[in-house]
Amino acid sequence: MLSAGIDIGSRTIECVVIEDGAIREIRQAPTTFDPRGQIENVLAGVSFDRIMATGYGRNLFEVAYDAKTVTEIKAYGRGARHLFPEATTILDIGGQDSKCIILGPGGKVQRFEMNDRCAAGTGKFLEVMAEALNFSLEEFGPSALKAGKVLTINAMCTVFAESEVTSLISRGENREDIALGLHLAVVKRAAGMIRRLWPGGPIFFAGGVARNSCIQHLLEKDLQVPVIVPDNPQMVGALGAALLLEEGA
Incomplete structure (x- = not known):
């Protein structure tokens, strides 16, 4: 099952799709003045079975996509521990x-x-x-x-x-x-x-x-x-959200 995490920040939007803990796809775009439109651009053509949002715009995403959300604190904690177990x-x-x-x-x-x-x-x-x-x-x-x-x-x-x-x-x-x-x-x-x-x-x-x-x-x-x-430090939050979703959070 493909699990996606999307981090809607003040400056950029990141999306990470994982399967069994392995990253399958990464997307990124500037947030701009139209975060709703940019979210659609980021997700265009991306395959996933479920998605969880984090970041400033997570509540916007929750309403628009009827999706789960998680705080940045928890998402970044999970993403960091995955990339650097210590x-x-x-x-x-x-x-x-x-x-x-x-x-x-x-x-x-x-x-x-x-x-x-x-x-x-x-x-x-x-x-x-x-x-x-x-x-x-x-x-x-x-x-x-x-x-x-x-x-x-x-x-x-x-x-x-x-x-x-x-x-x-x-x-x-x-x-x-x-x-x-x-x-x-x-x-x-x-x-x-x-x-x-x-x-x-x-x-x-x-x-x-x-x-x-x-x-x-x-x-x-x-x-x-x-x-x-990490190699892609802006993806930590989106990765963490995807991992938490896959783990049943």
Whole structure:
């Protein structure tokens, strides 16, 4: 039987189809201004027998498709434990929020902390800052790793941080140095959240920001532990939902 999980996030939509725990198909699309239409695009031509939704748009999906739903916390916990059986601490930084999840025996969620009240320290923050410095999102992290010195960014509010970046540019500061300062500000916030819950050990890093090599490097340097990024970090939630559905959740 084919089980599908769909993660409807603020920036992207992911779908994973599994059979007996093995991934059979993966789909992804931007959420855009029309999540309902994008959900239809993602699912077009995808074969599955049942489906479970997670993410911001799960309630929309539940009504439209009469499907089961699961919280992001539980879905990411299950997906992470499947990909990395030793996972106890999960950091997920997506487009509009960040969260730290602690797993106990059997992969059960023990506790978590989530920042979903503003874009500070999220993918949207990095996207806006990259644009302010005329970097593509793909080159933003690698460029920050080329910095020659560390600049401190004091503001984490996206609006105020953008103003601070503009001031640094007008002072003639190198944009790679500014980029590093911005990445350090994100890592400081994420590491602080992790430390409030962390039992120790490696960090499993998921979500779109996990693709940023500078964030991964700086987290490892700050926490002094391996930060593990799966091949497709944005699919962890959808995979977790599919696995939970297959397991009878």
